[in-house]
Amino acid sequence: MTRAARHNLRSWPIPEHLGFTFGGYQREAALLQKASYDLAIYSMLAQEWSSETNIRPESIAAQNCCATILFI
Secondary structure: OEEEEOOOHHHOHHHHHOOOEEEEEEEEEEEEOOEEEEEEEEEOOHHHHHHHOOOOHHHHHHOOOOOOEEEO
16 A cells, blocks of 8 residues: 555656555545645555566565555
8 A cells, every 4th residue: 555645746646657546535644744634545456566566465475564655
C-alpha cells in the first residue's frame, strides 16, 4: 500500500507509474505541523506485484516486513 497527500497532485502519478491502483481517500489521516491532510490510498495485490517485479511476495512475507510509502 502507498499513500499520497490529496493536495499533492504532483505525487499522484508516482504510485500509478509503479503499478498501484487508486482505492480512495482516507480523510484527515496525516498530521503535519498542526494541520491534518487527506491521503489518497493506492494498493497492489500480490499477484500484481509478482508481474511487476522480480521479487516474490512469499520472500517478503518470510522476512516479516512490509512497505508503506507516504508522499506529503
